[in-house]
Amino acid sequence: MKSIITKAGQSLFDEIRHEDDQGTEYWLSRELAKVLSYSDYRNFISVINKAMEACLNSGGAIENHFGDVTEMVSIGYGVKREIKEIRLSRYACYLIVQNADPAKEIVAIGQTYFAIQTRTQELQKEEQPQLTEEEQKRLFLRGEMTRHNTQLAAAAQEAGVKTSLDYAIFQNHGYRGLYGGLEAKDIQARKGLKKSQHILDHMGSTELAANLFRATQTEEKIKRERIRGKQNANRVHEEVGAKVRQTIEEIGGTMPEDLPTADSIKHIEKKLNPPARKKKPIE
Known part of the structure; x- marks a missing residue:
């Protein structure tokens, strides 16, 4: 490497x-x-x-x-x-x-490096010292996951993943590849999360970066190879997830399922946008 x-x-x-x-x-x-x-x-x-x-x-x-x-x-x-x-x-x-x-290994590393550094720089310019560096990274990467999951869903739909159930199965194949066979509900249980708690909202920056790479590269592969059929789309998603997992293993990283569960991203968002305090009525 x-x-x-x-x-x-x-x-x-x-x-x-x-x-x-x-x-x-x-x-x-x-x-x-x-x-x-x-x-x-x-x-x-x-x-x-x-x-x-x-x-x-x-x-x-x-x-x-x-x-x-x-x-x-x-x-x-x-x-x-x-x-x-x-x-x-x-x-x-x-x-x-x-x-x-x-396909270039250094590209995967560069994606994480510039994603994190770009948002960290932006937040520093915006003078938001109330956020730690990890919180800044998480906030940026979570936003990128939302954006790229939307694009991934569009690519999957074009390939034949039509219904909400189809898409849930498609997403689970990606998780299975990246998390060594675990599906969304298994990851929730392992992380100690309730069914109502979104997995992505409780990921640290390292885990979010791995999932972002899974999402972007699956979308790219589906488009580039003109994948058609939901079974083929599922296969591609699992293969890409497994490849990301293999890369983590090769560089001596911690497997995503073993990374600590983070506090909800919504708590960070509240730091940036605290609820307006109600004015006390004049007596």
Whole structure:
């Protein structure tokens, strides 16, 4: 497995991080392509284009996150030439790894890294010191799960998962792959949750990140391979879940079913949006 920690103890993604004179951080597209194991930069450009489209669809301004720049590189004998680069924000990097080749192991790691770091940065800018770093991560990842589960449901429906019962079975196949055979009700019991308590609301950031990767890659695989038939969709979901589980095992991580049960995400949301206090009537 490719190591993501350099000799200096930094993440590979941190090592290629730059800051300009104003202290604004950025990444360069060619350096990111290399870290993500894209040997042909032309193939990486198509990934960037998908990320730009995702930025636009989410209401973002492309120019705020993707900027064309020119770099001078040495080609030997003291000669330099200009090359075109794209200056990327942290959010741009996040969108890129979400659209990169899921077969590349480093892409899975990059998705978690940029997802967490992007939201942490946003919350810091919003000056919300009442949230811990773990709470910030959970809040962001839970929101991403909601968004990507909606997209996954649409992809599954296109494949033939039509009824609510079909979708429940489809979701259970994903859980079975990721949780070593456990279905939703089994996970609830293992985590000490009531039937009325949503599993995702009680996951820590590590467990949410694993489930987010399961959801995004299942959606992508169903679309990419034009999966049809609910049995085939179920199979794909379980296979992807199992692959994520295998990756966790290979890097020495804790299996998701063994991770601690977190307090409800709704308690974090209340910190950000406390209920309005009723005014005491004038006597």
